[in-house]
Amino acid sequence: MDLKERVCDELQKEVPKGASSTNFNTQHQQKWEDPSSTLDYSTRIEPPFQAFNQTCQTQSLLLCNNQIKVPMQDGSINDLLQQASKIQDWDPSAMLNNLSFLEQKIHQLQDLVYLIIAQKGQVLGRPDELLVQQQQLVTADLTSIIIQLISTAGSLLSSVKQTLSAATTSLGQCGEFGGVVFPSSAQRLNDGVQPQNAGGSKVSEPPNSIDITSNNGNEQNNHIVEEHELKDEEDAEEGENLLPGTYEILQLEKEEILAPHTHFCTICGKGFKRDANLRMHMRGHGDEYKTPGALAKPTKESSSEPTIIKRYSCPYAGCKRNKDHKKFQPLKTILCVKNHYKRTHCDKSYICSRCNTKKFSVIADLKTHEKHCGKDKWLCSCGTTFSRKDKLFGHITLFQGHTPAIPSDEIKVAPAGTSDGATNKVGSVNFNLSSYVSSESEVQSSSMDIKGGIDDAVGYFSPLSFDTCNFGGFHEFPRPPFDDSESSFAFLLSRSCNYSQKSGE
C-alpha cells in the first residue's frame, strides 16, 4: 500500500479518539522522525508541490483549492532541506528553530483537518458557511507555512537547487504513478471540504525547480492573484449594471492606495499586503491569536447577514471612476482601485528591459508585456507596435498622420549593387567630363569587384577606350557621361566602334 494512503488510514483511525491537539502533537512528532517515512515523502510528494505552483500560475485556481495539499509537501521540503544541509555550510541551530516552528504549524494544521473530518460525520446538515470558514483557515495556515518554508530554504538556495534536481530525476520515473496515487489521498483528506481537486491531473507535469528556489513566495502569490483579478476587473466592469444607491461607495485616499502594505500589525507595526498574512503573523505574538476565531477571515463572519454591496471610487477628481463624475462607473475591488489608480494617474515607472520603450505603472502589466515583447512586428510611425496587421491598420485609420513604419533591417540592397555607392560618390563630383568619367569608373569598378572581373576594369581605365568613346571622331554622336555604354565593356565597344568606322567609310 502506498505510504500516503496508509497515512490517511491512520489519520482516519485516529480521528475518533478525540480532538485534543496536544495528544496529536506528540504522536505525530514521532512519526515525522521516522527516517523511512521521510525518505518516502521526499520522493513521492515532491511533484504535487510543483504542480501546485504551475496550476496556480496558469489556471489561477482559487488558492485554497491547491493549498489544501500543502501539508504533505512540507515534510518533503523539510527533508530536502535536511539533506541539503548535510552538504552545505549552514547554521544548524537557526535551521532547527525554523524547522521546529514549521513542525508546530503543521501539527496545528493537522489538528484542524482532523477536526474537520470528525465534524463531517456528525454534522451532515450543517450550513456550508462553517466549511468555508474552515477551508479559509486551512488556506491561511498553509500560506504561512509555505512562506516560512521558502524563506528557510532561501538561506540554502544553492544546495536546495542541487538536491531538487537530483530529486526530480528520480521522480521522473515514478512521476505518473505518484500523480495517480495522490488525488485519492487528497480526496480523502478533503472529503466534504472540497468537492473536487483540480490539481490531481497536473501532478505528472515536469517539476520546475525555479518556483521553489524563489525565496519570496508571498510576493509571487500576490502577483498571481493580481493578474487574475486584473482580468476580473476588466470583465466584470463591462457587464455590471448596478443602480446608483444600491451599493456602498468607498473611497480610499491616494496614500492608502499607493501604500505597499495595507495590513499592519498592531503590536510590532509590520506591514502586510494581505490580511491572512497578518493573521498568520499575529500568532507569533501570543496564544490568543491562535484560536480558530482569531484565524478565521473576519469579513466573512458577517456574511450570513445581508450585506450591502461595496464598490469603490477613485480619489482622483474628474476621473470617470470618481464618484462625482457624471457617468461614474464604480470599481469593484480594492485591487481594481489600486491598479486603476496606478495605471491612470501615476507615472509609468516600469520600463520593459527588452524594448526600452514600453512603460507600465503596474508591474504585472510589465510582466504580461514582457511575455509578448519582441513578437510584435507591426510598427507604427508613432512607435506603437502591434501583433497583428489589422490592428496596426485600424490604428493608422484612427490617427491622423500615422503611418506604418518599415523596419530598417528590411532594406534590400539594390541588385546592381552600385546605386548606393553611386549616390555617395557622385555627390561631390564636378560635372567636368573627364573627372566624371573617372568617378563613374570608380562606381563601376566597385561593382566589378563583386563580379570579380579584373581585366574588364583594366580595359575600362585604358586611355584608348576613353578617347575613342568620347572624342574619337564621333562628334555627331557625342557621348556624354550618362552613356551607359561606357561601362565595363568599353574595351569591346571601342573596338567595335573602330570597326564600324572603317565599314562606314
Added chain:
Amino acid sequence: MLSFQSSKNVLSLTEDLLVRIYELLAAESDRKSFRLVCREFRRIDTLTRRHLRVIRIEFLPILLRKYPRLQSLDLSACPHIDDGVVSLLLTRVGPGSNSPILGHWAWGLKSLVLSRATGLRFSGLEMLARACPCLESVDVSYCCGFGDREAAALSSAVGLRELNMDKCLQLTDVGLAKIAVGCSKLEKLSLKWCMEMTDLGIDLLCKKCVDLKYLDVSYLKVTNESLHSIASLLKLEVLGLMACPLIDDVGLQFIERGCPSLKVIDVSRCEGVSSSGLIFVVRGHRNLLELNAGYCLSELSTALLHQMKNLNHLEVIRIDGARISETSFQVISANCKSLVEIGLSKCLGVTNMGIMRLVSACINLRVLNLTCCHSITDAAISAIAYSCRSLVCLKVESCNMITEKGLCQLGSFCLLLEEIDLTDCCGVNDKGLEYLSRCSELSCLKLGLCTNISNKGLSYIGFNCLKIHELDLYRCTGIGDDGLEALSNGCKKLRKLNLSYCNEVSDRGLGYIGRLEELSDLEMRALHKITGVGLEAVAVGCKRLADLDMKHCEKVGDSGFWALAYYSKNLRQINLSYCGISDMALCMVMGNLSRLQEAKLVHLSNCTVEGVELALRACCVRIKKVKLFAPLRFMLSSEILEILHARGCIIRWD
C-alpha cells in the same frame, strides 16, 4: 538679319505669336522641323516646351538645362536610370553648368514618368520627390523592385494627384498605407498586378484618400470586403475590377448602394460575377457611362437587359464572350441611344439582323468590335456604314464573309475611320482595299492573313492613306517589293510594320522600308530572300527603330548585323533567333547597342558558347530580359549568369 530688311519675313513675327504658332504644332516631328529653322525658333522651342520624352539618357543633363520650363518628363524609354543618375541630375545639370540653383529643372515639374525604371530605389525616389515640389503625377508602373520603402519615399510628394503603380510586385499594404497617408489628395490610383495587396490596404486607402476619382485594383486578390470599403468613396468615378477572382455578386451589392459618382466600371474576367451582380450595379447607378463586362457573362439575361433600359447615358458597353439574342439588340438600341462604343467580341448570336437593329438607333457609334462574329456579312457592314457615319474604329477580325462590297460602303460613308482590323478576312481583295483607301484618316490597318491582296491593293493604300502609322501584313503572301515601294512613297508616318512571312519581299523591298524614317517597330520573320544588304538599308534608314524581330531570316550575313550595331542606336528589343549571326557580330550587336533591353537569342547556329558568353558580358549592364537556348544554361559560366541575375535581368530558357 533678313528680318530687318523684309517686314514680310516670318522672323518679323513677335515672340508671343511665334509661341502661339509653336503651340499649334501637335506632332513631334513638326516641332522638330520648327526648331531646326533658326536660332530664334529654337529659342522659342526651348522656352515653350513643356513635355520631354527622353530616348537616350546620355542627353538628359543637356536637355534639362536647355528646357527650363518643363512640366512633364517621361523617362520610360531609359530604364537604366538609377539613384546615382538622379543624384547627379539634381546636384548639377550639365557640364560647366551656369545655373547657380541646383536641380532647377525639377521645380516646375508636375508629371514624371518613371515606368520600368527598375534601377531606381527609395533614395533616388526620395530625392526626386523632395526636389519636385509641384509634382502631381507619377508613373512607376512596371518597376518590379518598387516596394514599401520606395512607396514611403514617394509619399513625401504630398501634392500627388495621380499615381500609377501597376505591377509594382514588391508593394504591400504597408507601402500603400504610406502613400495613402502621405498623399491624401490622390485622385487617380492604379494598382494593377500589385499582387501583395489585401483588403486592409484598400480599406485604409479608401478611408484616407477620400478624393479618389479613379481606382484600378484589377488582378488583385481582394475580396468583397474591399468593395465594401470602396463603396464609401463619394467621388469615385472610375472603378477597375478586371480579373479579380475573389469578387462576386455580393460585393457588387455594396457598389449598388455606394459610390454615388460612379461613371465607369470594369468587371471583365471576374469569375465570380454573374448577371445578377451586374443588375445590382446597374440598378444603383443610372448615370453609368461605361460598363465593361467582357468574359464574365455567359448570357445577356433578360433581367439585366430590363435594368439596362434605365441606362440612358451609357456610352460604352462591352459584353465580350456572352450569348446575345436579336431582341437584346433591339432593347439596347431603343434605350441606350448615346452609345459610342460596343464590344461584342466572340459573342454568340450576333447576326446581321441584330447588328442592323442595333445601328438603327445607335447612330453615334464610333467604336465597334465584332471580332469573331463569324455570321455577319456585307449586309451588316453596309448597315453600320450607312448609319454610323462617325465610325472611327471597326474590328471585324475573322469575319470571313465580308467582301469588297462591305468595304465599298465603309469607304463611301465612314470617312472618319481611323482603325480597321481585317485580320483573317479572306474576302478582302485589292478591289476592297481600293474602296477602303478612300478613308483617308486611316491610321491603323490590319490585313494579316489576307492572302488575296497583292501589291496593287497595297499601292492604293500607299497613295491615299497618308496618315497610316500601323500596318499589319502578316502572311500576306501576295505582297512584294513593289507594294512596299508604294507604301514607302506615301505612308511616311508609318511607325509599326509587320512583314512576317511575306516571302516575296527581298532586299529591294527593305530598301524602301529604309525610307520610313519614323518606323520604330519592324517585324519581318522568315523573309528568306533578304540578306545583309537589306538589313543594312533598314538600319541606316530607320533611325528610330526600337523593336526588330527578324527570327528565321537565315540569309542575313554579318555585314547587316554590323550595320545594325553601328546605326540602330535606338534599338530596344531584338529577336535574332534562328539567324546566321556569327560570334563577332553578336558581340558587336549586343555590346554596341546601348539602348538594348531585350534580346531573344535561340538557335544561333553560327555562334559558339564563348561567343554568346562574351556577347552577354558586353551587354550585361543594361540588358533586362534575354531568351537563350536551354542547353546553354549549363555551358555558360555561372559568373555571367550571376551577374545578369544580380542586375535584375530575366533569363528565359527555351
